[in-house]
Amino acid sequence: MSTIDHKTTAADQVVYEGSSLELENVTLAYGDVEVVREVSLRVAPGTTTCVIGPSGSGKSTLLRGINRLHEPKSGDVRVAGRSVLKDRPDELRRRIGMVFQHFNLFPDHTALENVALAPWKVKGQSRAQARQVAEDRLREVGLGERMDHRPRDLSGGQQQRVAIARALAMHPEVMLFDEATSALDPELVKGVLRLMADLCRRGMTMVVVTHEMGFARKVADQVVFMDEGEVVEAGTPDQIFDNPRSDRLRTFLSEVL
Ligand SMILES: Nc1ncnc2c1ncn2[C@@H]1O[C@H](COP(=O)(O)OP(=O)(O)OP(=O)(O)O)[C@@H](O)[C@H]1O
Numbered sequence: 001m002s003t004i005d006h007k008t009t010a011a012d013q014v015v016y017e018g019s020s021l022e023l024e025n026v027t028l029a030y031g032d033v034e035v036v037r038e039v040s041l042r043v044a045p046g047t048t049t050c051v052i053g054p055s056g057s058g059k060s061t062l063l064r065g066i067n068r069l070h071e072p073k074s075g076d077v078r079v080a081g082r083s084v085l086k087d088r089p090d091e092l093r094r095r096i097g098m099v100f101q102h103f104n105l106f107p108d109h110t111a112l113e114n115v116a117l118a119p120w121k122v123k124g125q126s127r128a129q130a131r132q133v134a135e136d137r138l139r140e141v142g143l144g145e146r147m148d149h150r151p152r153d154l155s156g157g158q159q160q161r162v163a164i165a166r167a168l169a170m171h172p173e174v175m176l177f178d179e180a181t182s183a184l185d186p187e188l189v190k191g192v193l194r195l196m197a198d199l200c201r202r203g204m205t206m207v208v209v210t211h212e213m214g215f216a217r218k219v220a221d222q223v224v225f226m227d228e229g230e231v232v233e234a235g236t237p238d239q240i241f242d243n244p245r246s247d248r249l250r251t252f253l254s255e256v257l
C-alpha cells in the first residue's frame with residue numbers, strides 16, 4: 001500500500017503521491033437492473049481520467065462503486081494494486097476522496113471547522129493537528145483569507161474549494177469528482193477547474209466525471225466515454241475528441257461540442 005506523503009516544496013506547493021486505481025469487470029446494479037456493466041479501467045498513479053457520456057449512462061454510479069458508496073455486484077476495484085472490496089468502507093473513504101456537485105458543507109461551521117472536522121473526529125488527530133492540516137489545505141485551495149467564514153458567506157466556487165480541501169485533509173490516494181462544477185455560476189466554474197488541474201499537475205490520481213469538454217481535452221491523460229452502462233471508448237483526448245471510432249461517441253460529441 002502506498003502512503004501519501006505531503007511534501008512541501010515551494011510556498012504551499014504540496015506534491016501528492018497518488019496511487020494507481022484499477023477496475024476490473026465492475027458491474028453495479030440497482031435491484032435486478034445492471035446500470036454499469038463489466039467496466040474495466042486503469043488509472044496510472046498521478047494521472048487524470050475524465051469520464052464523459054450522456055445523462056443516465058452510469059457515470060455517477062461508477063464513481064460511487066469505486067469508493068463503495070454503492071457495492072459492486074461483481075468485479076474488482078484495486079488501489080495501489082490491492083483489492084479494496086474487503087476493506088472497511090470508512091477506511092476506504094479516507095483513501096478515496098470524493099467531491100460532489102453539491103458541496104454538503106455544515107452550514108453552522110466555518111470553512112476551517114468544516115475541513116478540520118474529519119481529521120479530528122474520524123482520523124483521531126488532536127484538535128491542534130487537525131486545525132493545522134485544515135489551515136494548510138485551505139491555503140492550498142486559495143482560501144487562506146476566508147477560513148473563518150461560514151458557507152453562506154462564501155461563493156459557490158469558494159464553497160466547492162472548501163469541499164475539495166476537506167477531501168484533501170484526509171490525505172487521499174485517489175480523488176473522485178462528480179460534476180463538481182455543474183452547480184456553479186458560469187463565472188465561478190473556471191476557478192474550480194483551475195484548482196482541479198493544479199491537483200492533477202501536483203500528482204494526485206483523479207477520476208473526473210464532467211461535462212466540461214475543454215477541461216477533459218486539456219487536463220485528462222485518459223478520456224473514457226460511457227453509454228448505457230458500458231465503456232464504449234477510452235483513449236487520449238486526441239483519440240476521443242478528434243478521432244472518435246464509434247457512432248455513439250460521434251453522436252454524443254456532435255451534441256455537446
Ligand atoms: N437509486 C437508484 N435506483 C434505481 N435506479 C437508479 C438509481 N440511481 C440511478 N439509477 C439509474 O441508473 C442509471 C445510471 O444513473 P447515473 O446517475 O449513474 O447516470 P449518470 O451518467 O451519472 O447521469 P447524469 O449525467 O444525468 O448525472 C440511470 O438509468 C438511472 O436512472
Ligand SMILES: [Mg+2]
Binds near residue numbers: 059060061
Ligand atoms: Mg451523474
